[in-house]
Amino acid sequence: MQVTIDKRALRAQIRAKRDRFFATSSTPIEPPTALLALLKPGLCVTSYIPVGSEADPHHLAAAARAACCRLALPHVTTREVPMRFLGWDEHAALVEGRYGLSQPPSDAPEVKPDIILTPMLAFDAKLDRLGQGAGYYDRAFATFPDAWRIGVAWSVQQVESLPTEAWDMPLHAVITECGWIPRP
Secondary structure: OOOOOOHHHHHHHHHHHHHHHHHHOOOOOOOOHHHHHHOOOOOEEEOOOOOOOOOOOHHHHHHHHHOOOEEEEEEOOOOOOOOEEEEOOOOOOOEEOHHHOEEOOOOOOEOOOOEEEEOOOEEOOOOOEEOOOOOHHHHHHHHOOOOEEEEEOOHHHEOOOOOOOOOOOOOOEEEEOOEEEEOO
16 A cells, blocks of 8 residues: 655645754754865856755855855746756845745856755655755756755754655755765
8 A cells, every 4th residue: 555645744844843943953064075075176066045944055155165166056937947057156146036035147157067955845865855846956957967966954854755756866965964964
């Protein structure tokens, strides 16, 4: 007998757990040695500006910048249009995008990522991820299959198991405040 998991209920449950953790923890997510070993001059690393209680990749982006990597942020317009990754200079002004995202203006240069730092709601031991449900990162992973998919999350976002769809691509690793979790 196959058990059906209500993704909407799971998202609400994990979001509440993440919110509680975020409200009581001030532990930053630091770049682990395994990430630093991946960073090479000229690589393009996409990061994101956290919304609400999302894990903050600021220190990871700073490590990429220190390694002379180019940085980019996601740019979202509508649900039907795939997310693009646009070049980002930390001193450039960002604009407000859909879902409360802070993103580069639409005329910033589009880039091809080598490493995609990915926000999420949940992950499991197989490094499957549960996102917000709009499929933006799933489509980006399919568009850039050779890019390293690295989730950024709080340790409390790990669950025993997640339902997956045919189009889901597991992450290569997850970084939490506790460190680097590689794909088994």
